[in-house]
Amino acid sequence: MNRPSIDAGDMQWGWACPLCETDASVTRDPDSGTFRWECDDEDCEAVGFGFPSRRTARLALQEYRERYQNIYR
Secondary structure (H helix, E strand, O other): OOOOOOOOOOOOOOEEOOOOOOEEEEEEOOOOOOEEEEEOOOOOOOEEEEEOOHHHHHHHHHHHHHHHHOOOO
16 A cells, blocks of 8 residues: 555544634545545634545644644744
């Protein structure tokens, strides 16, 4: 398999939204069959979609979170 050696952490639970620190859920999109992460706060519009697996969706959320936190450093 061609998986990167990046640690995806606990795959059972989601991670915090980079914008508002609320939990972000990872779910399968029934229309496309791909995975997406979405902030659980109704007022936040952060979302990522089109990932081939739950693992890649979580890794993308982690990467986005790290990039967002480094903007103001």
